[in-house]
Amino acid sequence: MTALQKLLDFQRETEALASIAERLGWDQEAMMPRGAAEQRAEETGAIEGILHARRTDPRIEDWLARAEATTPAEARILDLVGRSYNRNTRVPARLASELARLTSLSQSIWAEARSEENPAAFLPVLREVVALKREEAGCISNGDAYDALLDDYEPGATARGLAAIFDRMRPRLVALKDRVLGAEYRPPVLDHVFPETAQLRLSRKCATAFGYDWNFGRMDTAVHPFSSGSGRDVRITTRVVESDPFNCIYSTIHETGHACYELGIDPDYLFTPIGHGVSMGVHESQSRIFENQLGRSAAFTGWLYTRMTDAFGDFGIASAADFHACINRVHPGFIRTEADELHYNLHIMMRFDLERALMSGKLEVDDLEEAWNGRFQADFGVKVERPSQGFLQDVHWPVGLLGYFPTYALGNVYAGCLYKALREQVPEYEDALAEGTAAPAVEWLRENVHRYGGLHTPVETITQACGFAPTEAPLLDYLEDKFTAIYRL
Template sequence: MTAYPELCAHLRETEALSYVAERLGWDQETMMPRGAAQQRAEEIGALEAVLHARRTDPRIEDWLARAEATTAVEARVLDLAGRAYNRASRIPARLATELARLTSLSQGIWAEARAAEDPAHFLPTLAQVVALKREEAACLSEGDLYDALLDDYEPGATHRQIGAMFDRMRPRIVALRDKVLGVDRAPNAIDHVFPEAAQLRMARICATAFGYDWTAGRLDNSVHPFTSGSGCDVRITTRVVESDPFNCLYSTIHEVGHGCYEQGIDPAYAFTPLGRGVSMGVHESQSRIYENQLGRSAAFTGWLYKRMVEGFGDFGVPDAAAFHACVNRVTPGFIRTEADELHYNLHIMLRFDLERALIAGKLEVADLEEAWNTRFEADFGVKVDRASHGFLQDVHWSVGLFGYFPTYSLGNVYAGCLNKAMRAEVDGIDAALAEGTAKPATDWLRDKLQRHGALRPPRETIFHACGFEPSEAPLLDYLEQKFGAIYGV
């Protein structure tokens, strides 16, 4: 009779400590003095050693054997706790600690190399990270090494499933992209300076419009935008380029999607395995639908255009329709986080193939830059001009997030499904967006998906929200309708 509450008490303390570790990572990216990197790596490594010991505590196995679920919630807690214990127990404490220490250190080295356009400064450390991730995958694998890592971010998914999805998506995306790039009515890029302080004020206005709870969060700058935390402390970051306000504004809206998911989970699930987003694919469905189907809609960009004129004066865009086209401008740019909706998944396909090859040992770190540049030119028709526009642009590999990238495309696919279902059920979404609030849409998302946390597996979570099995078709239909209208193709 005591096994389940004893297990939950242990999990609660472990989750609380994991939040502390996450906060150390947030501080490292936003406020930590540059000279503290080595010390912070040791701190994070020491805390990971404590967490690993708790996650592999032999009592968990005993509690799981004796606990009896009386509700569906309790059954899901036991299922997730058992899965976590099984995975953690396969990884030696030495490896878990060294990975935490090295990836903390690697993050700073990557940032330095990116700023200095110096790949050689980062490659030796990346090689160490890849070696440790290969070792971790070997500990976890029951077959394919990459699948073992992917399962951390999208439980149940395999590289074959993802690859097949990409094979179905690529022809329609490329065909539409080529049609769009072939027309003469493409909008010009904005040529104006947007001061940092004013951009951040506008970013806060946008975050508020999408329902971000400022009493349980904050907005800061970082090299690579991210979200940290859950429940009552969910922090987001953005970055500012004074010549490109969309970088800041849409990075903010994207992270608000993540943040609202975590803020919206039922408080009863706090400090349990249900108290986080169920997978990164589902998480990305929230950030991508906030950013794209809602944030880049004609309704919202019409409202945003008025706020931009108020905040920045005349910036060379004559009206709301032209501004909507600018926001959705299709161009084969280098940077994934700034990519339009047509090129975005091509960015992910590139990373997916390269990181699979790295983990399989078919591609060595020393050859990564050349492999990236060759593939990018083939897919985008543009030569990479510098490392920060190439393989140094993303933080993910420096911190060991191998298997994470395909969840961005899964998020796009899931967002397409959610958008289709939401608009069939909810009236007044665009009218509200035109007034500067996403509330009808975000209320639906909170009720159908966010509040449930990890109660259901990923695909079941989307099915429960939408009422149909997830597929890439709604996303592709949406893209063809939207960009067909903007570009007349």
């Protein structure tokens, strides 16, 4: 066997074990008994110890030195395995296992503290998580500690570069938000009870409309919706609030975007480093374009309005046009996952600043709630009333995903670029949405983004798909056009 073949075979087993570890995470959120949290934490720590040992196996260095790539895919795999090896050899095995164990346990503590509005029960474990993430960043950083963590989710991105993008976005977002909130027109608001069973049934129809293949997936409920898996096993979760069916419907469509990305990757890449989405920014571009540009369009909401009426009867919205405006209503709500498109990026910018301060030590965990509440009131003009509306609302910090949040806003930027290209190249997508299928749009995304997996860098992936380098301008133009029309500005 050649060095390349030995490396690929070894990597295949590592990727398979990582898939098992991911399935444990899915089970913890979707199926695991509440009382099993401590046991699951030990199991998670144990399998992470095995994975870390494999990712730092000294043979990898030898194989990399002798391996000769004969295809672009092989060259990219060697590059990614090398990056992983260099990163993981800097992190002690003890730290890797303890982070996996603690964040698994922290997730359960957070969920209970959130449900009981009891931040004091969660802060001790969050202090430990942040301390370990600071230690991890110190091990792998060549400069900015936050950049070291960000690189796990968006390779090649830097905090400085993202801050520059956000600084360019903020003035136009805030100006448009203020114009919309000052408009005379006000969309209607739902005031009805929408039973859980009917919501889940309709959400399954929406996932099907957006191309989710139920032969390779399933849908469950979770405190915080997510998608999990790759290859031929990609699962989604959603959540239900009986007064707000859009929470369930659009969480489902969002997670379907993630799932369709993974399901659309070239099957030849399975169990290799390029057999996953290339970055969380590109991943979020898929979930956000599904949820917003496609799912909240007048074409799709017209189809959805009829299905809502079939499922729930007269729910107080008089027409498809009013329904479209209702779904796209702009208001300064507390919850990021329920935020309208104008406020959403402001949520991310706030979290980006807070977690950078956490990682640098300028902000300590004990001061996080106060910092959150003050910043939220300054940015949104609303006072946080309870912790579940504030710093306890997201699962990311409990599970150690520091550096993840900015990829949501970057995903919106990428989605804006992809939507511009999609509209130019596939004009029939809108007629299909009006008939209840996103097939033309999904096929275009599969052909231009999904099938490549991690073959190219994030920026290369978006540039190749769109024909131009990513920029925030298409997103901002889309938002201005859309909300100017809805609010009759």
